[in-house]
Amino acid sequence: MSSNANIPSNYVSDVQPILYSYWRSSCSWRVRIAMNLKEIPYDIKPISLIKSGGEQHCNEYREVNPMEQVPALQIDGHTLIESVAIMHYLEETRPQRPLLPQDVHKRAKVREIVEIICSGIQPLQNLIVLIHVGEEKKKEWAQHWITRGFRAVEKALSTSAGKYCVGDEISMADCCLVPQVFNARRFHVDLRPYPIILRIDRELESNPAFRAAHPSNQPDCPPELPNK
Amino acid sequence: MSSNANIPSNYVSDVQPILYSYWRSSCSWRVRIAMNLKEIPYDIKPISLIKSGGEQHCNEYREVNPMEQVPALQIDGHTLIESVAIMHYLEETRPQRPLLPQDVHKRAKVREIVEIICSGIQPLQNLIVLIHVGEEKKKEWAQHWITRGFRAVEKALSTSAGKYCVGDEISMADCCLVPQVFNARRFHVDLRPYPIILRIDRELESNPAFRAAHPSNQPDCPPELPNK
The missing domain is CATH 1.20.1050.10 (Glutathione S-transferase Yfyf (Class Pi); Chain A, domain 2)
Structure with missing residues (x-):
């Protein structure tokens, strides 16, 4: 592998990840599938995209995700946003059940x-x-x-x-x-x-x-x- | 690195890559920067997005990129599309001057x-x-x-x-x-x-x-x- 990610052995935190998700959001759904495939247990914190004009726009959530959208994933002491970036992070830290081929x-x-x-x-x-x-x-x-x-x-x-x-x-x-x-x-x-x-x-x-x-x-x- | 890309030593072709590009396309521009940073020589084949209603929509180019947009990169005997996918491919096959950090x-x-x-x-x-x-x-x-x-x-x-x-x-x-x-x-x-x-x-x-x-x-x- 020519890429050179540096993963300390103690990298993966024991604290259960929290996924900010909306049931019908396709971007949240991508991450849910990836988490499930890799058998990573996680809690869901629902963010309604329609209630009160959209909970993703409230000040508290804007601190979590300044794009004011779902998903966001709290994992290993960090908050990650953007579903494709999250899937790559999972792939690089949890190699079990790979989501990318070898070739x-x-x-x-x-x-x-x-x-x-x-x-x-x-x-x-x-x-x-x-x-x-x-x-x-x-x-x-x-x-x-x-x-x-x-x-x-x-x-x-x-x-x-x-x-x-x-x-x-x-x-x-x-x-x-x-x-x-x-x-x-x-x-x-x-x-x-x-x-x-x-x-x-x-x-x-x-x-x-x-x-x-x-x-x-x-x-x-x-x-x-x-x-x- | 937990990802497991498999790169045969004879992977990188000697044939000079061809980048289908439009001067003002920001997606072409991303790939041009990445190619230049990695010092990969390449030829440019301009595709005008405005001439004759857009050359990207002609039948010949649609075979190159069915999204009918630039860039497309012919490299190592393959045609790649989507700038982010192309940058990752360059990173995985040409590790010189990394475009991703180690951490x-x-x-x-x-x-x-x-x-x-x-x-x-x-x-x-x-x-x-x-x-x-x-x-x-x-x-x-x-x-x-x-x-x-x-x-x-x-x-x-x-x-x-x-x-x-x-x-x-x-x-x-x-x-x-x-x-x-x-x-x-x-x-x-x-x-x-x-x-x-x-x-x-x-x-x-x-x-x-x-x-x-x-x-x-x-x-x-x-x-x-x-x-x-």
């Missing part, structure tokens, strides 16, 4: 799919962006950007996918794909042109780590969940 | 700043998004998202910055920050509330790797550059 080109492919979703799709159909777009146009707007991104994801998967996004091992790409498919359904995107995306999503549906991370299994999920 | 918490901080910029700011003030927002509203839209993101970046830097974004070594975070500051100026964002961002930007202005990567020094930069 550098496969690693690049995982990160490519991660970035298409996390930079190219999700930020554009984020709740706060849709508020700015306005009620009237938001469905069309979200569909446009999800469709554009899924075309690229499907194309990437056509050469990389095995059982999962890249080969036959679950990776960060899968942690990002499943929540994005859920969002696509929320916005009634026609998913028929993306058979590989759909196949992988189905494959992961019954995986216990993914199932436990699903919005419908979160403590802050309202009892009458529309997309359950 | 895992500092690495997390670098990636946090990278993601705030690359997921939280740039995608929202991207050319194709602004076309959708419309001429009338685009300046206010871009200012809103850049301001929101820069508040979070400045806050992160208040505990992480030394001479550069994280400590005294240049990292991926700096590769992302400088192009974003340029964009902020294009959209006339008031940068006075961000003294650390401004200081680091000034510090890097004269760095040869950053200077060579600047839009004004690109082969496809028009002779009469407004922001030169």
